[in-house]
Amino acid sequence: MNSVRLSLLCAAVALASGCSTPFCDAPGGLCAPGSANTSALPAPPVRPAAQPLPKPPPEPTPPPAEVFAVTLPGVSAAPSADVPATRQDEAAQGGLPANPPVRMGLLLPLRSETLGAAADAVRAGFMAAWERDRDNITVSVIETGDVAQDVLSAYAHAQEKQDIIVGPLARSAVAALAASPLLGKPTIALNYPEGHGTAGAAPLPPQMLAMGLSIEEEARQVAQLAAADHPNATAMIISTGTPWQRRVAAAFAAQWQRNGAAVRMVELSSPDGYLSDPELVQLRARLRDDPPGLLFSAMSADQTRQLRGALGDNVSTEPTNPIFSTADALPPPPAPAQPAGLGGLPLYGTSALNAGNGNNSPTQELDGVRLLDLPWQIQRDHPAVMVYPHPVQAASADMERLYALGIDAYRVAREIGHHPAGRFSLDGVTGRLTVDFGQGGAASFERIEPAAVVRNGVPQPIGP
Template identity: 55%
Template sequence: MGPPAEVQAFPVDLAGVLPGAQPGLKVEVVTPPASETAGGSGADGNSGASEPPAAQAAQPGGGSGQAGADDIAGKANVSGVSGVSGVSGVSGVSGVSGVLGASPASGSNAIPVREDTAIKPGPVQQGAAVPPYRIGLLLPLRSDALRQASEALRAGFLAGWERDKQGVQVSVIETGDAAPDVLASYVDALAQQDMIVGPLARSAVSAVANSRKVAKPTIALNYPDNRETVALPPQMMVIGLSIEDEARQIADWAGREQPGATAYVLGGSVAWQRRSAGAFAAQWQRIGNASKVVELTTVNGYLNDGELVALRGRMQTEPGAVVFAALDPDQTRQLRIALAAPPLGDIPIYGTSSLNPGRARQVPGTEMDGVRLLDMPWQLQRDHPAVMVYPQLVPSSERKPDADMERLYALGIDAYRVAREIARQQDQPLARFRLDGVTGQLNVSFGDGAARFERRELQAVYKNGVPVPLTLSQQP
C-alpha cells in the first residue's frame, strides 16, 4: 500500500463544456504518488505515468498538447462537482479532451457503484473494482469545415454524460475530415475503448462501414454515402439526423390527413432540398398517391416571382391538392403569401424541420400560420421535463444562435443516452429499448444481426409565427 494520493485544487473553466457551469470552478485533482506513477499501478487503474493512446489522440493536432493541465490527463481523477479528467485548452465549445470520468478504485474520491445501474464491461474477480465502461467519441474537431458541428455535438454528448456518468469513462478523439485519417483513428480507438461513437462525416462513415474493422459497438453520427446500397456491419448503427427520414414521416402524416390528394413537391436546386423532395415524392407514391415535383428557381435565396404566378395558375386547376415545401423558412413564407388568396388560401402545406429557423430567427406575423412541420422536442418543447434537465447551448460571442447547431447539440445528448443504454444491456443478446429523447421518440434494437434505429419527431403547426406541437388528440 503506497503513500496517500496528493489532493490539489485546480481552477478549471467548464463554461465552454456545459452551459451554465460556473467559470473558474475548482475541482479536486487526485494525483498518484511518485511510487505509483513511475511504472507501478496507480489508484485509478492506469499503469505508469504516460497518457493512454486515446487521450493522446484527443489532443489538437495529435501532438503532445499543453504542458501543465494536459499532464493531468490519463493519470489523475477530477472529482467533486465536475467529474472531469484530462483537461486541456481546446478552443470552442468544449475545452475538454482526453479521458473523462476516470475513477480511482478506492478511497474517498471513488465513484460509488450501484448494482442496479452500474455498467459492467465484463466479468471481474471477486473483490476487484468494476472498471468503467469506456466510450470513445470520435469527432473531426481538427476540420475547418466540421469543427463547429463537432463542438456542438461534443458539448451535447458531455451534457448527457454529466447527467448520467456513473461507471462510464469518455475519451474525446479528435480527427480531421479525411476518411483515411478518421479510419486510422477509429482502428486505434478500438484497442482502447469498449464502444465508439462517431464518425460524423459521410465519407468517414462509409470508410468505417466498408473497412471490415468494426469489432465493437459503433454508433455513427451520420449516414454513409449511398445509404440505400451500403450494408452496415452487425455492430454498427446510425443515429444521425436525416432530412429524408423527416420527409417520409411527413408523407405518411399528410397521407392520413389528405388521402388520395395530389401532392405538389416544391424545392430548389440545393442538395438537401433535392434529397428532401425526392424522399417525400417516393413515399407519397409508395402509399398510393400521385405527386408532381417542381424545382423552383431562386435568385439570391428567394423564389422567382414569375414561377410562383405560373405555379398558382396550375394549382387552381387541381382542387384538393397539397404542397410539400422542401424549402427554407423565408422561401416558404414567400410561397405561402403567393398562394394565400382564394381559391388556394387554405391549401395544406407541409414541410420538414427546415421550416423552423429556431427561436432567434422566428418572424412575428401570421404568414406561416397553418403550415405543418416536424421537428424535435429540443426545438419545440423547451419546457418539457425530458428537455429541461439538460443545459441549453449558449452561443459564444463569435457565434450567433443557430438552429442547426442546436439540433446537433441535441443529437449529442441522445447519442450519449443511446450509447449508455446499449452499454447497460451489453450482457443481453439483443439490446432493445425506447427512449423519450430530446431529438424525438427513439426505438433501438442492437446486438443480434442488423441494428435498427428509428426516430419519430413531433408534429407541429405554425400559430402566430411560432411552430406549436400538436397534442395527441390533434394528430391524425
C-alpha cells in the same frame, strides 16, 4: 422552641382536665374551667377516604418512524431492501460497482474547418449528458480532420483502448468506415452513408448503429402525417435545385407513392436564394386551374414564406408587377391563420421551416403549416428536455439540433455499453428512439419526431 414547649404543655393540661380537643382553641390558649363534657367544641367532620384514580388506557402503538437515507461523501449507505445485501455491500466497499466500467471514445472532426463547429456542438451535448449521468463511464474525445484516411486511422487506434466508439460525423467518413474491415467494437455513427434508407442500399455492418439527424427520414414521416390527414389526396411537391432539397423532395415522393397516392413535383429557380417571381406567377395560375389536395415544401423557411405569400389572394398576379419576393417587402397576410384561396391549401414541411432560436418570423405567412421537429426545439417543457442545460451562447437552430444529437448519442451509447445486446426505447430530446443492437444481424434505429403547427409565426406541438 418556646412555641413547641407551649404546645406540649397545652396538650398535657387538656388531657388532665378532660378537654375534648387536642388543640388550644380556648381564649388564652387553655381550655376554659368547667368546660369538660359540657362546652367541648364539636369534632371536625370526618372526610371520606380518597378513592384511587382509574388506570389510564394504554398508549396507542406509534407508527413506524419514516427514515430518510442521505448519502454523504465518504459514508456508505445502508443496504436497501430491494437490492441483495451482498451485492450492495460489495458496491459500497468498492468491490463491485453498480455497473461495470465502460470506456467510450467520441470520434469527431474537431480539426475540420467545415465541420469543426458542428462537431463542437455534438461534443458539448454529449459531455453535458455525461456530466449528468456518468454511471461509471469514462469518455475520451478523439479529434480528427476531414480526410477519410485520417478518420480510419484514428478509429483503428481508438478500438485498442475503448469499449464503444461514437462517431464519425461526416457522411463520407461513415461510408468509408462502413466499407472498411476495421469494425470490431460497437460503433454509433452520427450520420448515414449516401443512399441509406433507400431501396437497394447496402446494410450497415452488424457492429454499427447509425443515428444521425436525417432530413430525408423527416420527409418520409411528414408524408405519413399528411397521408393520415388527407387520405388518397394528390400531393404537389415544391423544391429548388439545391441538392438537399432534391433529396427531401425525392424522399417525400417515394413515401407518398408507397401509400398509393398521386404526386406532382415542381422545381423552381432560386437566383441568390430567392424564388423566381415569374415562375411563382406561373405556379399560381397552374394551381388555380388544377389545385392539388395538399402542398409539400422541400424548401427553406424564407423560400416557403415567399411561396405562401405568392399564393395569398392579396398578391397581384399582373405580369407587369409580380411582387412576390420577401426582399420586396410583401404586404402583410390577412388575419386568419390560413389565408383564403390558394393560400388555404394544406401545406406541410420539414424542420427546415423552423428557424428556431428566436429567428422565426413574427408575421403569419406560415401560420397553419404542419411540420416535424425535435422535442429539443418545440417541446421545451418535455421531461427529457428540461433536465439538460442549453448552450450558454446563442446558436443557430441547426447547431441546437446537433447539440441535442450529442445528448441522445450518449444516452444510446450508455445503454449499449451496459447492455451490449437487446432492444430498448428512449424518450429522447431528438424524438422517441427505438434501438435494436447486438442481436446477430444488422442493427436498427428509429426516431419518431413530434408534429407541430405554426401559430403566430412559432411552431407549436400538436397531438400527444
